[in-house]
Amino acid sequence: MNYQNSLAFAIERDQQDPLKDFRKQFLIPQHNGKDVVYLCGNSLGLQPSSASKYINDQLSNWQNLAVEGWFQGDDPWLEYHKSLAISVSKIVGAKESEVTVMNSLTVNLHLLMVSFYKPNSKRYKILMEGGAFPSDQYAVESQVRFHGFDPKDAVIEIFPREGEVTLRTEDIIQQIRDNADEVALVLFAGINYYTGQFFDLQAITKAGHDAGAYVGFDLAHAAGNVPLQLHDWGGDFACWCSYKYMNSGPGGISGVFVHEKHFNNQQLDRFAGWWGYRADKRFLMAPGFEAANGANGWQVSTAPILLQALFKASMAIFDSAAGICRLREKSLALTGYLEFLIGQINKQQGEEVFRIITPANPHERGCQLSVVCLRNAKAIFQYLANNGVIGDWREPDVIRLSPVPLYNTFEDVYHTGKQLLAAIAQ
Template sequence: MIYQNTLAFATQLDEQDSLKGFQSKFLTPKHNGKDVIYLCGNSLGLQPVTAQSEVDQILKNWQERAIEGFFTGDEPWLDFHKRLTYTLSQILGANRDEITIMNSLTVNLHLLMVSFYKPTGNRFKIMMEGGAFPSDQYAIASQARFHGYDPKDAIIELFPRECEFTLRTEDIIRKINEHADDLALVLFSGVNYYTGQLFDMPAITTAAHGAGAFAGFDLAHAAGNVPLQLHEWGVDFATWCSYKYMNSGPGGISGAFVNEKHFNNKKLNRFEGWWGFREDKRFLMPSVFEGEKGAAAWQLSTSPAILLALHKASLDIFEAAGGIAPLRAKSELLTGYLEFLINGINEKHGDELFKVITPGYKADRGCQLSIVCKQNGKPTFDKLTENGVIGDWREPNVIRLSPVPLYNSFKQVFETGLILAAST
């Protein structure tokens, strides 16, 4: 598309947008009596309009049915989590029995590493991207220590080449191949939180398997943002959060993917609990664990109905939008338009005042652009905030802006460009 830096052009794109009505399905904070321009879905998605009524229904059932709410009514709580797996399976590119909804992201990361980090002899190392979200670094380091290894010896962190901001796929593959004799696990983000780089997950998975290692992904910034085909790619395991691009509330419930090829693998360790027991015999209370079919066997505790209700409110919107394909098509245009406007500011000043460190090729990124401010970074961010644009600041000089196709418009992106231009 040939972009134009005019309000008329942005308005025309909005009029042609098949998803233009979806902004009304979300509640937007106000600034000086007007809706903010919310470009922070990479940290916390907006609240669906139906979230309140979904939660109210749970409270009503609790009030009227108490314990019977698990078994009676139009939507019994006992299998609530399973009713959400169809839409999730489309978002994640997985079979329904390969995914389950449970816990929070880092809890699931630990539970999955119990199964898929199996150090033996010389094969004990974990490879990850340098600069991963700190929570992942903490979890992986503590898993290494738990198995008796010094994280400095067990963890291989990959960093971009000198003067570059993102990792090259060929460098990742080369490093995996170099460690074919000592690598136990390759664990990357799907999208790096800081740079917004979308990693080549199928290539990383293939290389990890070629080196004799498992391949897992933290999809916190990928789920609901970019197309995924976890089953087709052969990914061993993955986890994600639901409160960023999947708009399911602060600290919203997480989920886990386990490839079906591992369902009957008796060599995998697994922590087990009540909710992972096969549902048809759960209330017989046997003392020996017998797992539910598929990824559900990794569940531990009773599903939290209120968190599931919030998740449902958002997943219903994804379903109404037609899934990830139309969202991705609009996302590429929205983020590309923001990039075009930023590049125009730099060209006007004859200097790269705002350096976009997110990959320029649309296949290598999602919604987010990470922008290094050459000068006046924090004042520029504050200028955005003062004018009703909610983004995200990362030290020492990076502004993250994420136009989300469900609730952001081209006009909002255009107005953001005007504010950035006025701040220079």
């Protein structure tokens, strides 16, 4: 695409955008009486304008039906999660039976590691990306200690080569091969939260399985952002939050994927609960856990209907958008435009003021660009916020900017470039 650094270009692109009307389905925060430029969907997605209706519908069911709401009404709560699984399965590239929604992300990561981290005296190590999101690091450390191992020995972190910022796929694969006799679990993010790098999950899965390890993914920054093919790639499990690119609200419900090849694997442990019991016998209240079919068998606690209602509001928008691949096309164009404008600023200044550490290859990133400010970083970030551009700060000098295709526009991106340039002058 031949980008142009002009408002006229941005407006023209927005007029031609087949997804332009989806912005109207979200509530945009205000700054001085105008919509903010919200580029923080990597941290918390915007509220669907339909969210209050979805919540109020369930509050009404609670009011009018009380406990019978589990069995009566237009959308009985007992089966409420199943309609969500239909939508989610399309977003992550899985079979409907392979996904469910429950709990929060790190809780689900722990529950899945109960099943898929099976260390013994020889094979006990977990291999993960260096600089993973802290919650993943803490979960892994605690799981290793729970099994009686020392994280300093049992956790292998892969870092970029000296002088580089992102990981090379060949280095990840080589590390897996080098530790093939000892690694029990390969656990990677889909997209690294700091750099925005989209990892080659298919290649990582194959290498992990070739080494005899289970393979799982934290897709917090990937689900709803980039196309995924979890079933075809063959990974063993994955989990994700839904409040970033899937707009389910702060602390919204999480999702999990378990590959169907494990549904009847009796060797897998799990922490069981009543909600994961087979549905046709659940109300017999019998002793002895019998798992529900598919990923639903990993559920533990009663479904939080109000959280699921918020998620359902967003999933209805995704469904009407006709697929993640359609959104991805616009995402690539928006992020490419932001990259172009930042390059124009550096060119105008005659020096590198902003350095993008997210991969330049569009297929190795999602919506997010992580931008290093080489001078006055925090002041520049604050200037953006004071002028209605909402990004995300990461120490010591990185601003994360994520144009989301459902509600961001080319004009949003153009004004971001304009404010970055103005910030330098200030």
